[in-house]
Amino acid sequence: MLEELGIGFVPFSPLGKGFLTGAISANTTFNDDDFRSKVPRFNPEALEANAQLVTLLADLASQKGVTSAQIALAWLLAQKPWIVPIPGTTKLHRLEENLSAVDIILTENDLQKIAHALEAVKIIGERYPAALQALINR
Numbered sequence: 788m789l790e791e792l793g794i795g796f797v798p799f800s801p802l803g804k805g806f807l808t809g810a811i812s813a814n815t816t817f818n819d820d821d822f823r824s825k826v827p828r829f830n831p832e833a834l835e836a837n838a839q840l841v842t843l844l845a846d847l848a849s850q851k852g853v854t855s856a857q858i859a860l861a862w863l864l865a866q867k868p869w870i871v872p873i874p875g876t877t878k879l880h881r882l883e884e885n886l887s888a889v890d891i892i893l894t895e896n897d898l899q900k901i902a903h904a905l906e907a908v909k910i911i912g913e914r915y916p917a918a919l920q921a922l923i924n925r
Contacts, residue, residue, distance in 0.1 A: 808855055812835075
């Protein structure tokens, strides 16, 4: 529908609140003031279960000599020209890293590997705490 109507799409949290960067593992702890400390998807069991996808991104990133974050962003950019991820960052070097994703070419084989992983991985944990999700569902 977006394509038909000529509407662009900006994915929310294109790096999965940091998860797709590979910097977060089941051993990661968040401060109480970090929103992720309350998100079910960031509890240790969910992080461990969802790590398969991050491992695939890391492997692909390693083969291409780039970061997992860049692969995640390049994948979004490869979907449709009107999909424009805008990851949030507070660090200049991360902004530069993220911008470099535009130069990464994912082959059809790369895209198939990622698609297969997405089909095979059942994401564990809700995206938001129950109270917030109830407000969103209203």
